[in-house]
Amino acid sequence: MHYKLLTPGPLTTSDTVKQSMLKDWCTWDEEYKTLVEDIRSKLLMINNLSNEKYTVTLMQGSGTYGVESTIISSVGENDHLLVLKNGAYGERIHQIASIAKKNVSALSFSETAILDSDVLDQYLTQNPEVTHVAFVHCETTTGILNPLESLCEVVKRHNKTLIVDAMSSLGGIPIAIDELKIDFIISSSNKCLQGVPGFSFIISSKESIMKCKGNSTSLSLDLYDQWVNMESDPGKWRFTSPTHVVRAFYQAILELINEGGITARYNRYLNNQKLLVKGLGTLGFECCIDVTIQSPIITTFLFPENKTFTFQSLYDYLKGYGFVIYPGKLSNLNVFRIGNIGDINSNDIELLIMVLNNYKTKILKE
Template sequence: MSNPYLLLTPGPLSTSDTVKQTMMRDWCTWDDDYNLGVVQPIRQQLVELAHCDASQYTSVLMQGSGSFAVESAIGTLMPKENGEQKAGKLLVLVNGAYGQRIAQIAQYMNIGTVTLHAAESEWVSTEALRQLLNEDAAISHVAMVHCETTSGILNPIEHYAPVVKDAGKTLIVDAMSSFGGIDIDVAGLNIDCIISSANKCIQGVPGMGFVIVRTSLLEQCEGNARSLSLDLYDQWKTMESGQGKWRFTSPTHVVRAFQQAMKELHEEGGVNSRAKRYADNHQTLVQGMKKLGFECVVEDEKQSPFITTFKYPQSDQFDFKTLYDRLKQAGFVIYPGKVTDTPCFRIGHIGEVYPQDMENLLRALEANLFWK
C-alpha cells in the first residue's frame, strides 16, 4: 500500500501496511470470534502493558477519539453529590491545550474545577501543587497530561504522583501521546487512572480510546456518569458481564487494527525498544534541525521523544504554509504550531517512521530553505 506522504504528526500517524490490511475483514460484534478473540485479549494486554495486576486494575475500551475517553473518565470518576456522598472537585495541571481541554470538559459537566498553570514550555511547580492541595481540602482528584503535544514537553509524572498520593487524592493521567511509546509503571507510580488512544504510540488507527483504571475505584462509580454514551462504569460492567461485548456499536475494524498494532509492538521488542526508536528519530531530527539553524521551544531535559516544536526562523520571508506545501510535495506532512506565545511549527517522530525518514525530511527541508 503506497501513501502519498508520511505523517509526521502526533496522531493520527503513519501506520504499517499490516495494520491497514487487518481492516479488510468485517466482524460481528455479537460473535465470540470478536469479543473473546479480539476485545478481551486487548483488555488484558493493556493492563499488562501498564505493569498492573489484573486483580487490581482493569481496562475499558471506548468508542471515539482520545478526548472521548478522557471525557468518559472525568465524567464517571468524579463523584456527584448524592445523599451522604459529596461532589468531587478536580485540580487540573495545565501547561498546554490538552490540560486546558480537561478543565473545559469538567466545566461543561459542572464539576468543581481549579487549575494550576505553567508556561507551555515549563513544568508545573511541585511545590505549588503541594501547597494548593494543603490549602484546598475539597480537591478530591488531580488530572494531568503526560506529554503535552502543544509543545512536546514531557511532564514528570514521577514528580507529581507522590505529592498527589501523599495528600490522599485520586490521580488521573492523560497519557494520550505517550502510552506505549515510553515505559509507564502505572501501579508502581500509584496512578489510579491512565487514558490513551489507539492512534498514538501503539500505532493503530483513529476511532477508539481506552482507560486503564483501578478496579476498586471504578466499582464506586455507578451513577456518576454525566453522559449515557460516555458512562465508563456501565461500559466496563457490560464488557465484564458480556465477555468483551460493547454497549453500543463497536468500531470493529479499528479494534482489530489495534490488536494487530499491539502484536507489532511486541514483535518490535516491547515498549523499551519502541521508545529507543522514537528517541533515535528525535535525536536525528533535532541535530539536523539545529544544523539548519532551527531552535527548539522546549529545553532538552523537558522534551518528549514524540513531537518537537521549532521556532519560526527570524526572517520576514518565512511563511509556514509555503514550507508545509513544499514538504507535502516532497512526501512529508508536518504540523502547525500551538504554543500561544511563540510562532512555531511541530514535527512528530512517532508512528511507522525511522531515523532514515528523519534524514530524508532534513534533506527536503534543506532543499526548501527559501527564506535564506
C-alpha cells in the same frame, strides 16, 4: 506513495495494520469478542499490570472522548477536581469538567514550563477540599514531558484520586502505573500503540472504577457502565464498536510486542527525536523548549527569522516530498511541530532533513 504523517496522531501505520482492516466483523460474533478481550488483556500485560488489581475499558471515539468519559464518571457530585495545565490539552480537561458542571479548579503554568510539583504540594495543603487531580503527561502543545513521578508522588501523598492523560505517551514511554499508584490513565488507538483512530482506552484500578457508579452526566460516555458491560459480557461494548479499528489495533499491539515492547519503541522514538533536533539545528531551526523537558514524541520549533518564511510554504513543500507536519498551537509564539512517532525510523528522519535543507536553499531567501 502516500505521505508520511510526522504528527502526534493520527500517525503513519504499518502496511500490515492497514491490511488487517480489509475484513468485516460482527460485534456479536464470539471470534470478535475474543479479540476484544485479548486486547484488554494485552494492554495490561505490556504495562506490567495484574488483572486482579487493574482493568481496561474501551470507549468509542477519539482520545478526548476517553478523557471526558473518565472525568465525568470519576468525579462525583460532592468531589472536587484540580486540573494542572500548561498547554491546550490540560485546558481541554478543565473545559470538560466545567461544561459537565463538576466542582473544578485549575493551576496554570507557562506553556513552555513543566508542571511544578512543589506548587501542587502547596496547593493541596491549602485546599483540602480537592479530591481528584488530573494532568497531561506529554503536553503535545509543545512536546513537554511533565514530571510524572514527582507529580504522582505529591498527589498520592495527599491521598487524592489520580487521573493521567497519557494520550501521547502511553505505549511509547515506559510508565510504572502500579508503582505510581495511578487510578486512571487514558490513551487512544491512534497514538504510540500505532493503530488507527476510532476508540480510546482507560486503564484503571478496579477499586477506583467501582467508585464511579452513578457519577456520569452522559449515557454513552459512562465509564462505569461501559466497564460493567465488558465484564459481564466479555468482549461486548454497550453500543456499536469500531470493528475495523479494533482489528487494526490488535495487529498494532502484536507489532509492539514483536518490536520488543514499550522500552524498545521508546528507544526508537528517542533516536528519531535526537536525529531530528540535531539535523534541524544544523539548518538553523531552534527548539522552542529546553532539551531537559523535551519528550521523544513531538518537537516544537520556532519560526526562523526570515521574512519569506511561512508555515504554509513549509507545509506545502514537505507534503510535495511525502511528509506532513503540524502547525503550532502556542498562544504567543510562532512555531511549528514535527512528530516522530508511528511507523517512522531513522531513514525517514534523515530524508526529512535532506528535504528541509533543499527547502532552505531553494525557498527561503533573506
